[in-house]
Amino acid sequence: MTNGSEPGPNTPSTPGTPGTPNTPNGPNTPATREPAPPGTRATEGAAASAGISAAGAAGPPGEASAGGAAASAVDGAYAPRRAATASGLPGASVRGSSVVGAAGPKERPARVPNVRKAAGGSGPGDRSVRRRAGARTPWLYLAPALLILAALLVYPIYQLGLISFLEYTQAQVSGGEPTTFQGLGNYRTLLADSQFWQVLVATVVFAAACVLATLTAGCALAVLLTRIRALPRLALMLAALGAWATPAITGSTVWVFLFDPDYGPVNRLLGLGDFSWTYGRYSAFALVLLEVVWCSFPFVMVTVYAGIKAIPSEVLEAASLDGASQYRIWRSVTAPMLRPILVVVTIQSIIWDFKVFTQIYVMTNGGGIAGQNLVLNVYAYQKAFASSQYSLGSAIGIVMLLILLAVTLVYLRLLRRQGEAL
């Protein structure tokens, strides 16, 4: 059972299939999509642990929280196997939870560390043996994916990093002047540029506002979807999918038209006369924010809705049979099971909204009046392509990459810590 069922549980334990269907932020998509696979892997582990905690909850009532804590603290490398025991498969779940509930003694020795871990114990010695034995196999399986990632992801990033250390403008590309090594020169220029800092702050604040608004709207509507009848649900789904499927440029152009001071219906409806939304800094950012939320909430909504739907009803039923209140079910069963999905959705949103380009570029005409609505990506575009300073543009790209990596890592670590405290 341990080995034979390994591939199986992956399927049900990733209900959202997070990396796949993203479109909202047009030009960003290729870059956004690349990092998804590692993220997905991490969540599989988390999903599996959530599954176990639920299974634990189904057992002795008082142990619900202890089981959850143990499971999420466990090393992710074991995730698939544990998922096999806990199992997302409806039929198997009974068997799975009984295994966990019954715990060690009856099992053969080889299984012990596995189950002990899930139950909250730790067996460092056993684990290292296990790791050495199967150390090469996962890498073999991963090799094709790693090779593709190396070619598609590492090479461009390597070139980006390299160019950011050179003096590389159009003159160097076409051979008019020799390429010279600048060390940290480009970074120094960038960090000394007061506009960069101003744009950076604007980007961070704007992205944070977008993420918050998108998540709020998406989650609220996902919950709404579970509460309404089929027809309105279908209508809401279709509307959301329509927004999702609209190309970013089209969406932005339509929004600009809707809010046009002379011809736009919105101003007429609100009685704003010829108020120009794109003239003021904050009203322009607000307008873009609305558009960003409009085109990216469907992803959050659909994913979270799928997550809610994927929670096995047995688990909820078992919890309520054990006398848990609605709030308790949400806190100890639903929320932990949704957490991996919320993590993915949040990280995706952070990445998209931090790298927003099309909406700003189209709606504020390349960065607004006197550049007041510039965000980092548009700023980098203007440096790199409009004025052909490829090296400076690369430096901005690297800085953005580092910021995003840092934000994502900090966020993941925070979640880990919270998981331990649960």
Added chain:
Amino acid sequence: MKLIARIAAPAAVFVLAGLTATACAPQTSDNSAKKDDKSGTLRVWLFQEVNNKPKEQVVDAAVATFRKAHKGAEVEVEYIPVETRAQRIKAAFNDPKSAPDLIEYGNTDTAGYVKDGGLADVGEEFTAWDEAKDIDPTAKQSVTVDGKIYGAPLFVGVRALYYRTDVLKELGIAAPKTQDELIATAKKIHKAKPELYGLAVGGAYTYGAMPFIWAHGGELAQESGGSYKAAINSPAAQKGITAYTSLFGDDNCPAAKCASMGGNATVTAFASGKAAMAIGGDFSHQAVEAGAVKGKYAVVPLPGREAGSIAPAFAGGNNIGVLKSSSHRTPAVDLMKQFAGKETQRELFDAMGFLPTYTDVRAQVAKKEPFVEPFVRTLGAGAKFVPASPGWGQIDASLVLPTMFQEIVSGKKDVAAASGDAAKKMDTAFAAAG
């Protein structure tokens, strides 16, 4: 903690794989010509105009004449879209093997392309060319960088004042004679007819704003010893900036709408009947004729500060040049002279309305077509050109001047502060360009 460890391991593998696979620097291409074939196929890139057919006919005729004199040479002309020209031409510099021999390019790009190492110095042939002596000095300046000549001017474009004859007549106002009058007239019209902009201006309309700066004796930059220094914050230039930005506001062109407008938007506003006056080019003629104001407008040179004077206009236009990487230099230069020669320019004017770069040819066509008369007069009064520094391309692309105007009209900074900041940015760009 586990998380970091788990991410670190594959990351290390990625980086190692990346380093071993790709230990090479970003590419640099070699644009120097290897040979000079007298025969073979010459490839030419010209801009695709909105109505390109007449241009094609003129070009075909010029090519036919050229081929009579060069038996062994074939000519292949391709029309490239204006919007994507920058990418196309950069790509040509990056990949000399697929690059053309001859290109048409905007005259503000000259210095940048020269620095990129893309254009060939044709000074020798240019000096020996008998027709070149009639080329007007500003047009010649637009192909000159550091005293060397990189191409031949193909046509010039210049801006003047379009105004609505019916509106001015109705209000009993004469066409403005001075800059002060122009500003007063604009406000008077907007007051009487609030639905119209008096004079349509744009915060991003750099070439419409320059005449105001130049009319006050200001300059964009001063050259000394081959390098440029920004002069946009000089007292004279600041007076010009003040004059131009005084046109933004609820008494003429509300900043909320006009701050973001560029040249095309102002001409569109005029053509659609939303503005009583606009600063438009000879090349805007077709657009205005196609608009709602057809038959209800006239054109005069943009007035200067003294009555009867003309504000110096920006001499835009296109040049044609030989690429440094061309392996057919001699025939390519001959073909360039054919395209930029008096004969072709005269035909190009008849077909497309492009103003010739030769003073004598221009005088002849002005007699034939009265519409161009104010533009020819504007050129005759002395047009000006942007600094012939590769830094200008960057200043233009990074929107230094539009930002300055927009900062002023939106009230973020006063004229002195905004022009001081713009001057700093320009100096950085000039210094970086060397």
